[in-house]
Amino acid sequence: MNLRRPARRYPSRMGISHEALPSRISPPSRISKEALFNLPAPPETRPRFRSHRAAAMTESVIREMSRVAHRYKAINLAQGFPDFEAPEEIKAAACEAINRNINQYPITWGAKPFRDAIAAKYKRHYDLDFDPEREVTVCCGATECMIATMMAILDPGDEVVAFEPFYENYGPDSIFCGAKLNLVKLHSRTLPGGEGPEWTFDPDELRQAFSPRTKAIILNTPNNPTGRVFTRRELESIAALCQEFDALAITDEIYEHIIFDGAVHIPIMTLPGMRDRTVLISSLSKTYTVTGWRVGWALASPDLTDSIRKIHDFLTVAAAAPLQAGGVTALSMPAEFYAGIAREYQKKRDLMLGALTGAGFRCYRPEGAYYIMTDISGFGFPDDLTFTAHMAERAGVVGVPGSCFFKDPASGAQNVRFCFCKKYETLEAARDRLRKLSV
Numbered sequence: 001m002n003l004r005r006p007a008r009r010y011p012s013r014m015g016i017s018h019e020a021l022p023s024r025i026s027p028p029s030r031i032s033k034e035a036l037f038n039l040p041a042p043p044e045t046r047p048r049f050r051s052h053r054a055a056a057m058t059e060s061v062i063r064e065m066s067r068v069a070h071r072y073k074a075i076n077l078a079q080g081f082p083d084f085e086a087p088e089e090i091k092a093a094a095c096e097a098i099n100r101n102i103n104q105y106p107i108t109w110g111a112k113p114f115r116d117a118i119a120a121k122y123k124r125h126y127d128l129d130f131d132p133e134r135e136v137t138v139c140c141g142a143t144e145c146m147i148a149t150m151m152a153i154l155d156p157g158d159e160v161v162a163f164e165p166f167y168e169n170y171g172p173d174s175i176f177c178g179a180k181l182n183l184v185k186l187h188s189r190t191l192p193g194g195e196g197p198e199w200t201f202d203p204d205e206l207r208q209a210f211s212p213r214t215k216a217i218i219l220n221t222p223n224n225p226t227g228r229v230f231t232r233r234e235l236e237s238i239a240a241l242c243q244e245f246d247a248l249a250i251t252d253e254i255y256e257h258i259i260f261d262g263a264v265h266i267p268i269m270t271l272p273g274m275r276d277r278t279v280l281i282s283s284l285s286k287t288y289t290v291t292g293w294r295v296g297w298a299l300a301s302p303d304l305t306d307s308i309r310k311i312h313d314f315l316t317v318a319a320a321a322p323l324q325a326g327g328v329t330a331l332s333m334p335a336e337f338y339a340g341i342a343r344e345y346q347k348k349r350d351l352m353l354g355a356l357t358g359a360g361f362r363c364y365r366p367e368g369a370y371y372i373m374t375d376i377s378g379f380g381f382p383d384d385l386t387f388t389a390h391m392a393e394r395a396g397v398v399g400v401p402g403s404c405f406f407k408d409p410a411s412g413a414q415n416v417r418f419c420f421c422k423k424y425e426t427l428e429a430a431r432d433r434l435r436k437l438s439v
């Protein structure tokens, strides 16, 4: 591999190309990711047929790394999806639905039994009451829920707040709406006593990100990529600002059941004054090991739901009918199922923390979700992309270059994210391979 090839195109690190970024952020001159990873060059575009929207975003780096892993025949610890099986009873319920001829459009905002099952689960787990007729919208994954919600709420020129580092989809989601994304840093710091770093925000910086134009804050807890599970106190300070600035919380809670060391997931919607100020988004994907099913839901007061349902209907009409039937079985799993996944993922987290630390990474210890954000500065590489390419080639393991979680790529240039939602044997093989990095 020739690392000296000149840049053909500077890649976005967050799904937003640099044309869309403030001019003070100048692209560092370094090798393009296509050259680094031997990816095909992007096609020449015809400006007449390329919208500003399309021009303002690029490929998802997370999804691209799955293709890189395939190309290098590497272990894919990049895009967060399990390599083990979904629970038998959930698969059987979906197969059975197809055989029962549940093969036509469901009601656009979700099949009635599935919406009922969603409402029942939220009552059981969080004592939240939702009217399945007026407050539940089923979409194609949390991804569509987020786009539909933001398009339902935001107009061009509106502002939306999010924490950084952040899941890369939120950048393009803001572009879809023409909204401005105001980012608030989650600062990583080592806790007194040396028990490891955590990521948290400065309440004053959060306040500065709000303005009269702020319509919403995107809140992802348990958090991807940092693994933070926000505390009640942090949520209270967010809720207070939502109320002061008349803004909504749009939450991404898809890792709600993947929590460690006794951490508790608190939906901000359960806080005083937030019931009608929150759109709560979650999905089947992560909890039930069915990321390819693309079934998620958005829960909100009737007025918000009314707008979300319209956008959702014209975007996709409906999520897959037989998979919603499978979802009824999923959402009725007993309490032990949820305790079991948290326990299993905690063991996998610990295995992977050991593997990465042993290989020379500095790890941020996650409290939830199934990612470990690492600091690669000990390896002495100029940036995360160069390091990730080296790791794919030398060790046969792929992670996500950390810069894609930041607006300014320089902020994540010494970070790489690894997922640990894999079989033990996959994680053990990755551990063995990663040893090659320090030899």
Ligand code: GLN
Pocket: 062, 063, 078, 079, 080, 081, 143, 167, 224
């Ligand atoms: N949430 C997953 C990740 O961060 C990926 C989700 C997706 O690719 N749609 O890796």
